[in-house]
Amino acid sequence: MSKQFSDLGVSELLVKSLSDLKISIPTEIQEKAIPILLAKSDDFVGIAKTGTGKTAAFGMPLLQLIDLKATNIQVIILIPTRELGHQILSNLESYSKYLPEISIAAICGGIPIKPQIERLTLPTHIVIATPGRLIDLIQRKAINIKETKYLVLDEADEMVSILKEGLDEIVAELPKKRRTFLFSATMPGTIKQLVQNYMSKHVTEVSANMETVGNQGIDHQFVVVDPIEKLDVLMHFLSSKEGERGIIFCKTKAAVNKLAKNLAINRFSSGAIHGSLTQPIRDRIMRQFREGNINILVATDLAARGIDVQAISYVVNYHLPDVYETYVHRSGRTARAGDKGLSLTVLQKEEVVEIEGFEKELGIKFIPFKKPDPISIDENNAFLWAKQIFKTKPNHELALELKDRIKRVFHHLTKEELIEKMLANYMLQNKEVIVNNKVKKKTK
Numbered sequence: 001m002s003k004q005f006s007d008l009g010v011s012e013l014l015v016k017s018l019s020d021l022k023i024s025i026p027t028e029i030q031e032k033a034i035p036i037l038l039a040k041s042d043d044f045v046g047i048a049k050t051g052t053g054k055t056a057a058f059g060m061p062l063l064q065l066i067d068l069k070a071t072n073i074q075v076i077i078l079i080p081t082r083e084l085g086h087q088i089l090s091n092l093e094s095y096s097k098y099l100p101e102i103s104i105a106a107i108c109g110g111i112p113i114k115p116q117i118e119r120l121t122l123p124t125h126i127v128i129a130t131p132g133r134l135i136d137l138i139q140r141k142a143i144n145i146k147e148t149k150y151l152v153l154d155e156a157d158e159m160v161s162i163l164k165e166g167l168d169e170i171v172a173e174l175p176k177k178r179r180t181f182l183f184s185a186t187m188p189g190t191i192k193q194l195v196q197n198y199m200s201k202h203v204t205e206v207s208a209n210m211e212t213v214g215n216q217g218i219d220h221q222f223v224v225v226d227p228i229e230k231l232d233v234l235m236h237f238l239s240s241k242e243g244e245r246g247i248i249f250c251k252t253k254a255a256v257n258k259l260a261k262n263l264a265i266n267r268f269s270s271g272a273i274h275g276s277l278t279q280p281i282r283d284r285i286m287r288q289f290r291e292g293n294i295n296i297l298v299a300t301d302l303a304a305r306g307i308d309v310q311a312i313s314y315v316v317n318y319h320l321p322d323v324y325e326t327y328v329h330r331s332g333r334t335a336r337a338g339d340k341g342l343s344l345t346v347l348q349k350e351e352v353v354e355i356e357g358f359e360k361e362l363g364i365k366f367i368p369f370k371k372p373d374p375i376s377i378d379e380n381n382a383f384l385w386a387k388q389i390f391k392t393k394p395n396h397e398l399a400l401e402l403k404d405r406i407k408r409v410f411h412h413l414t415k416e417e418l419i420e421k422m423l424a425n426y427m428l429q430n431k432e433v434i435v436n437n438k439v440k441k442k443t444k
Contacts (some may be wrong), residue, residue, distance in 0.1 A: 008034040011041040011064050013098040027053040031082045036204055036301055037061035043199040043303040054183045055091045070099045071123035073145055077152040078131055080159045082108035085128045109133040110279030117142045131166040145173050151233055156184040156191055157325055186325040217335035222345040231262055236372045246314040247297045249330050260298045266384045267391050269356045270296035277421055301326055317345040326359045344369055355418035385426055
């Protein structure tokens with residue numbers, strides 16, 4: 001029989017809030033972490049894949065451990081991005097529904113600092129922060145963390161480069177007698193170094209759901225393409241997923257912008273996020289994605305942290321990630337909360353040899369995805385071309401004389417005949433472009 005949250009020592013009011021959220025059975029990391037965090041005084045390391053409920057694993061115990069009689073900051077939760085900070089804030093507020101005395105604030109970069117400074121003048125128990133913004137507030141003497149009891153490093157493997165520069169300054173402000181909780185999807189050497197440098201000798205470590213990436217609900221597939229056909233193959237795949245939500249990952253901001261532009265030209269319902277966009281723009285695009293106003297998100301890896309959106313049916317790795325851990329985070333965006341999902345990786349021929357390393361390191365199996373044949377790709381491109389025409393706004397500034405001349409050319413054709421001729425013309429021009437591209441490729 002599965003354990004309940006009450007069996008783990010979670011208080012009645014917190015269990016009630018989980019019940020309202022229709023959460024009744026703890027995940028593996030929650031079942032292992034919660035009793036330890038509640039009962040022990042050691043530092044803690046929790047390793048579990050993305051999408052396995054790490055926020056509740058540390059959030060529930062912390063909410064229960066808060067001293068409601070005190071008004072000082074008792075918990076600092078460090079996170080890599082504002083998006084993840086917003087998600088954790090939302091989760092903790094939901095968990096503490098029946099504990100209105102608990103005050104939680106998010107102070108993250110990318111937005112004006114003045115309102116955050118004003119917020120911190122009020123009693124606050126828990127602060128969720130990006131390292132850079134927290135350091136800024138410390139330097140301005142706008143935050144007092146000298147009585148903090150708990151430091152949480154969430155998604156630590158995504159913060160290593162950030163923490164290398166700033167963690168010393170943050171830790172210097174914290175009391176030596178504190179508990180540090182570190183949560184991560186993977187345990188590379190850099191994380192082990194963090195444990196040695198910033199945690200006590202008494203560390204309890206648990207791991208969960210490590211046998212596969214995220215969970216058993218993800219199908220890992222790959223398709224091999226020539227560079228010239230990469231975009232066409234992607235668009236064919238996206239057309240087959242029309243109406244479903246997905247995320248496409250690229251390595252660089254420039255690649256995100258280029259791909260997003262191509263998808264927009266072909267009238268896909270999409271948006272792009274990366275670190276160079278202003279925070280209001282990123283927030284707007286994320287809101288559109290969460291609310292279902294756009295179905296496709298094109299993103300860099302760091303910008304996509306904190307995307308906890310249900311019903312993401314697929315993830316596309318448009319570029320193969322450099323490290324195994326990145327693949328864990330990418331694929332973990334889909335198949336959440338027991339759903340099924342697809343993680344499709346687009347490869348060039350020389351990259352196929354790398355698949356074996358991902359399989360061995362992550363304990364997964366990649367299945368070949370059937371690449372569409374040239375005829376299917378041509379037909380899909382014709383369909384996208386038709387969508388472009390349909391969604392093109394009329395140009396009312398064109399001369400009436402020109403419009404009349406064009407109308408006289410087509411006036412004797414039925415709608416069906418006009419479509420047949422336009423489609424035939426498109427196919428003819430498209431084949432000429434393909435032939436010219438092949439000739440150019442051979443002469444290079």
